[in-house]
Amino acid sequence: MSAAVRVALVALPFAAVFLLIRWIGSGEAERWRARVEAQFPDAVVGVDEDALIVVAEDVATARQAGALVRGFRDALAARYTDLLGAPRFERMVVVVFPDVESLQAYAGAAARLDRGAAGNLHGYTDPLHGAMFVPRDAIEVLRHETVHWFMETARDVTAPSYSPWLSEGLAQLFETLDPDASPPRPPRIGRLRLDGLDVDRLIRIEDYGEFLLDGPRNYEEALALCGFLFERRREGLEEYVKAERRTASSRPVLFEDIFGASGEAFRRELAEFVAGRR
Ligand SMILES: [Zn+2]
Numbered sequence: 001m002s003a004a005v006r007v008a009l010v011a012l013p014f015a016a017v018f019l020l021i022r023w024i025g026s027g028e029a030e031r032w033r034a035r036v037e038a039q040f041p042d043a044v045v046g047v048d049e050d051a052l053i054v055v056a057e058d059v060a061t062a063r064q065a066g067a068l069v070r071g072f073r074d075a076l077a078a079r080y081t082d083l084l085g086a087p088r089f090e091r092m093v094v095v096v097f098p099d100v101e102s103l104q105a106y107a108g109a110a111a112r113l114d115r116g117a118a119g120n121l122h123g124y125t126d127p128l129h130g131a132m133f134v135p136r137d138a139i140e141v142l143r144h145e146t147v148h149w150f151m152e153t154a155r156d157v158t159a160p161s162y163s164p165w166l167s168e169g170l171a172q173l174f175e176t177l178d179p180d181a182s183p184p185r186p187p188r189i190g191r192l193r194l195d196g197l198d199v200d201r202l203i204r205i206e207d208y209g210e211f212l213l214d215g216p217r218n219y220e221e222a223l224a225l226c227g228f229l230f231e232r233r234r235e236g237l238e239e240y241v242k243a244e245r246r247t248a249s250s251r252p253v254l255f256e257d258i259f260g261a262s263g264e265a266f267r268r269e270l271a272e273f274v275a276g277r278r
Contacts, residue, residue, distance in 0.1 A: 028053065028091075029045040029048040029053045029055070030045060032045070032053055032055050032093055032095065032131070033045050033055050036055060036095055036097075036106055038106075039097070039102045039103075039105040039106040040055075040057075040095070040097055040098065040102050040106070042057050042098070043055050043056070043057065043095070044056065044057070044058065044059065044062070045062075046058065046059040046060075046061065046062020046063060046065075046066075047062045047063060047065075047066040047094075049066075050090070050091065051090060051091055051092065052066055052069070052070060052091065052092050052093075052094070053091060053092070053093045053094070054066050054093075054094045054095075054096065055093075055094070055095045055096070056095070056096035056136075057096070057098050057136065061096055061136065061139070062096065064139060065094050065096050065134075065139055065142060066094070068139065068140065068142045068143060069092065069094060069132075069142050069143070069146050072143055072146055072177075073092060073146055073149075073150075075177065076146070076147070076150055076174065076177075077150075080150075080174070081154075082238055083170075083230075083234075083237065083238050083241055084147070084150045084151050084154065084170070084174075084241070085150065085151060085154025085155065085241070085242075085245055086154055087130070087149070087150055087153040087154050088130070088153045088154065089130030089153050091130065092130060092131075092132070092146075092149065093129065093130055093131035093132070094131070094132050094133075094134075094142065095131065095132070095133045095134075096134055096135070096136055096139060097133060097134070097135050097136065098135070098136050099135050099136065099137070100113070100122050100135045100138075102135075103122065103124065103133055103134070103135050106133065107124050107133065111124060112208055112209065112212065114141075114144070114145070114148070114168075114171075115212065115215055122134070122135055122138055122141070123138065123141045123142070123144060123145040123148075124145075125145050125148040125149050125152055127149075127152035127153050127155075127157050128157055130149070130153050132145040132146070132148075132149050143174075143175040144171045144172065144175040145171075146175075147170060147171040147174045147175060148167065148171050151167065151170065151171075151241075154245065155244075155245040156245070156246070159245075159246065159247070162241075162244050162245075163203065163205075163206060163244060163251055164205055164206070164207075164208050164211035164218070164222070165202050165203055165205065165211070165218070165221070165222040165225060165226075166222075166226070166240075166241065166244060168211070168218070168219055168222045168223075169222035169223050169224075169225055169226030169227075170226050170241075172219065172222070172223040172226070173223060173226045173227055173230060197221050197224055197225065197270065197271075197274060198221075199225060199261055199267075199270070200252075200261075200262075202218065202221050202222065202225060203225075203251070203252055203255050203261075204252055205218065206251070224273075224274055224277075225270075227273075227277075228269075228270050228273045228274070229259070231273075232269065232273065233259060236258045236259055239258055240254065240255065240258050240259070243258075
């Protein structure tokens with residue numbers, strides 16, 4: 001028996017096992033491609049890794065999406081699970097639809113796409129399956145959706161979701177984080193154009209439809225409030241987010257209990273914080 005044949009005989013079982021593992025891994029990616037096929041017939045599996053599956057219209061787009069979320073997700077996992085929670089899923093699934101229409105068709109007419117403060121970015125996170133969906137022309141919204149993915153897959157999905165101000169405030173706050181900065185740079189707070197932020201009004205909005213009615217204002221105020229709590233009340237914020245992961249009852253009361261928000265000192269400090277960011 002020649003040396004080449006002996007090497008082949010030894011290597012063959014290893015190669016078979018390797019291919020089998022690849023095939024099993026690809027099975028889930030292929031199931032995702034098939035799942036979106038009705039609304040997205042040209043979908044291809046562009047990234048198929050242990051921790052990340054990306055389905056998009058071509059491999060280049062999928063790789064671009066993968067590059068956007070990979071390092072960012074790892075940075076959140078390394079530094080912010082105390083605040084955002086620990087995701088239930090090892091693997092993140094991303095589908096980049098060709099346009100908003102096909103994404104909306106997949107999500108269902110009743111699903112509200114996350115519009116973001118700018119109003120023109122659309123995304124959608126499915127916490128049951130650990131998947132995120134964005135349209136091609138808003139691929140950068142993946143960072144924002146990754147924060148939602150983190151928080152949503154860390155909570156008990158049978159419980160109601162987070163308050164809109166908390167969910168959207170933290171998503172906006174963390175989407176600006178530079179994952180390569182060490183120690184992490186304080187997150188940039190967006191341009192604030194706030195005239196008397198009414199905390200009481202904001203935290204009482206529990207319905208997403210109502211939150212979106214005055215979207216630009218509510219997104220901006222949510223960012224300001226979360227930015228303030230993150231920088232000045234970090235421990236209280238961690239305690240509050242943890243509580244919202246578990247319960248939906250009396251959230252305004254809970255907010256008041258943890259932050260003492262009706263006190264004059266809280267209002268003054270918040271007003272100063274906002275003014276200082278103009
Ligand atoms: Zn959002």
